[in-house]
Amino acid sequence: MTTGPTEVTDKPAPAAAPARGGILARVTGAGWRRPAVAVLLVLACYAPFQLVPFRVFQLTMVLVYAVALLGLNLLVGHAGQISLGHGAFMAVGAYGAAIMLDRWDVPHLVTLPAAAALAFVLGLGLGLPAVRLRGLYLALVTLAIAIFLVPLLKRFESVTGGSMGLTLAKPAPPAWTGLAEDQWLYFLALAVTVTAFLLAHGLLRSRVGRALHAVRDNETAAEVMGVRLPFYKRLAFAWSAMFAGAAGCVYTWVIGFVSPDSFAVTLSITLLAGLVVGGLGSFAGPLLGGLFVMFVPGISQDINDAAPGVIFGLLIIVVMYVAPTGLAGLAGRLARSTKRILRKE
Amino acid sequence: MAGFLQQIIEGLGAGAIYASLALALVLIYQFTGIVNFAQGEMAMFSTYIAWQFTAGGMPFWLALVLTLAVSFAGGMLIERVLIRPVEGAHELTVVIVSVGLFIFVNAAAGWIWTFLIKDFPNPFPGGAIEAGGLTVGFSTLGILLVVGAVMGLLYLLFQHTKIGLGMRAVATNPESARLVGIRVGWTLALGWGLAATVGAVSGILVAPLLFLEPNMMSGVLIYAFAAATLGGFDSPAGAVAGGLIVGVAETLAGAYAGFIGSDLKIGVPLVIILGVLLVRPQGLFGRAAVERV
Numbered sequence: 001m002t003t004g005p006t007e008v009t010d011k012p013a014p015a016a017a018p019a020r021g022g023i024l025a026r027v028t029g030a031g032w033r034r035p036a037v038a039v040l041l042v043l044a045c046y047a048p049f050q051l052v053p054f055r056v057f058q059l060t061m062v063l064v065y066a067v068a069l070l071g072l073n074l075l076v077g078h079a080g081q082i083s084l085g086h087g088a089f090m091a092v093g094a095y096g097a098a099i100m101l102d103r104w105d106v107p108h109l110v111t112l113p114a115a116a117a118l119a120f121v122l123g124l125g126l127g128l129p130a131v132r133l134r135g136l137y138l139a140l141v142t143l144a145i146a147i148f149l150v151p152l153l154k155r156f157e158s159v160t161g162g163s164m165g166l167t168l169a170k171p172a173p174p175a176w177t178g179l180a181e182d183q184w185l186y187f188l189a190l191a192v193t194v195t196a197f198l199l200a201h202g203l204l205r206s207r208v209g210r211a212l213h214a215v216r217d218n219e220t221a222a223e224v225m226g227v228r229l230p231f232y233k234r235l236a237f238a239w240s241a242m243f244a245g246a247a248g249c250v251y252t253w254v255i256g257f258v259s260p261d262s263f264a265v266t267l268s269i270t271l272l273a274g275l276v277v278g279g280l281g282s283f284a285g286p287l288l289g290g291l292f293v294m295f296v297p298g299i300s301q302d303i304n305d306a307a308p309g310v311i312f313g314l315l316i317i318v319v320m321y322v323a324p325t326g327l328a329g330l331a332g333r334l335a336r337s338t339k340r341i342l343r344k345e
Numbered sequence: 346m347a348g349f350l351q352q353i354i355e356g357l358g359a360g361a362i363y364a365s366l367a368l369a370l371v372l373i374y375q376f377t378g379i380v381n382f383a384q385g386e387m388a389m390f391s392t393y394i395a396w397q398f399t400a401g402g403m404p405f406w407l408a409l410v411l412t413l414a415v416s417f418a419g420g421m422l423i424e425r426v427l428i429r430p431v432e433g434a435h436e437l438t439v440v441i442v443s444v445g446l447f448i449f450v451n452a453a454a455g456w457i458w459t460f461l462i463k464d465f466p467n468p469f470p471g472g473a474i475e476a477g478g479l480t481v482g483f484s485t486l487g488i489l490l491v492v493g494a495v496m497g498l499l500y501l502l503f504q505h506t507k508i509g510l511g512m513r514a515v516a517t518n519p520e521s522a523r524l525v526g527i528r529v530g531w532t533l534a535l536g537w538g539l540a541a542t543v544g545a546v547s548g549i550l551v552a553p554l555l556f557l558e559p560n561m562m563s564g565v566l567i568y569a570f571a572a573a574t575l576g577g578f579d580s581p582a583g584a585v586a587g588g589l590i591v592g593v594a595e596t597l598a599g600a601y602a603g604f605i606g607s608d609l610k611i612g613v614p615l616v617i618i619l620g621v622l623l624v625r626p627q628g629l630f631g632r633a634a635v636e637r638v
Contacts, residue, residue, distance in 0.1 A: 129619045
């Protein structure tokens, strides 16, 4: 299902294939992934010691967005359902954590599983009506939820702090680490990101992942093969809400402040835009998307207040036409064609 | 009792606006199977065009006609240029493209006209008719009349012209329509043009009530979605009925359910969408989707 015809012809005949493990194969073949991830991790651990605190903060936010996008990717890229309201689940996680910190002085690390669980349960509940029809209705319902959430948060002022929001303490770095606050926050976010990616990776390699891909590629065929559509769609929705909730919780840790307007519908739409540009259905997509969501608005805002929107809108459309797998897909394509060129020599 | 009836009249006025945007959504859905998330933004953009005309000193009704013509052409152009390449693609692709269009049109309006709110002239006189203790504003009456006229014209177009017959044929079965010589591609573009025009009417009607700004239609769009879901996405008459029901429900909820108030009214369409999906997913007037395997 997922292997396109080009990839099949791409594979060299066994006799002509270079021995596995050659350097070339390591760089360009299937074996390049593990070293690439290892290098990326080393770089990620090294970066906060070389950058000024503001850059470290920006990278931390990239990780927060990446976790949210990972969840969105599970739903959109892997299960083929669309959500225009993932910012709302981020808000649930963020406010869940914020209220726990504000009212009951819960330790920071405890808020993470609690916020994730809260988002998961909410996703499960909202998924019930939303998956009864095609992905289109999910888009409708999630968009409506994202729009409804802001007035809702403003209304329950005694709990949520209303429009003024809540200001909270950030997690303090333990003395033994010797880290500054921004670095500690960064490593917390990094730990959550790595855990989330491992979880998603494991999930997608299991029968759940195969079921989701089957649902995405052909619902009817999947159903005939015995995949319970409503169950898996709901599960994908709940899982993706959970990741967004976790991202929201880390957001609260990092920013130390939550307000309803941070989670307006624009955030949800920006998340989808970031994911589409980063790459649907791949693991690099959410990371690239996180970079995109973090840096592109800031850079383009210098041109005009409306420039980020114009760029996002145009990019989404162009990407859907010319590179439906986004930047991650383009990188993969580039790697494959380099491989082909190298082999010809 | 008079107060209650009064609320219903207000609700119908609001509902007529939702109905016209819902009708635009349904028109496109019927022909292309696409739910156009950018419909509200396209309407907003049209409203800005009308504002530009009137700001230049043009009489309102002339500006209206010109705007509708521009919207029609714009809608056709969008179909030809943006939607045609993804025709028949996965639903996800199409929805994402329409979301891209949503973001783009919204930001483009902000770029051209800034995000500051603008006053939009109200085409209807300010007074009201009073009868039997009820007050019906000329504005509400005007909205109902305009939307009614749009519905009537669309009905005539679809049921009593050759173009309309062709459009209905394409909506029912594109392949067969093509075989009997209907130019399907152009009919789809025509559908988008019509939808953009009907949407523009809703934008121009709602602008004097709200303020004209790039995010003006996002709330209205949700009401229109609720209306289309309630009426059934494949039923124009359903969209109109749905719009009126949603408008009345919203007004009554805002007036009588103290907890909801004016700020949480936007929850009403959400509840309606969820309720319809749980109880009758095809909507009141829609047909249940049956797929041949």
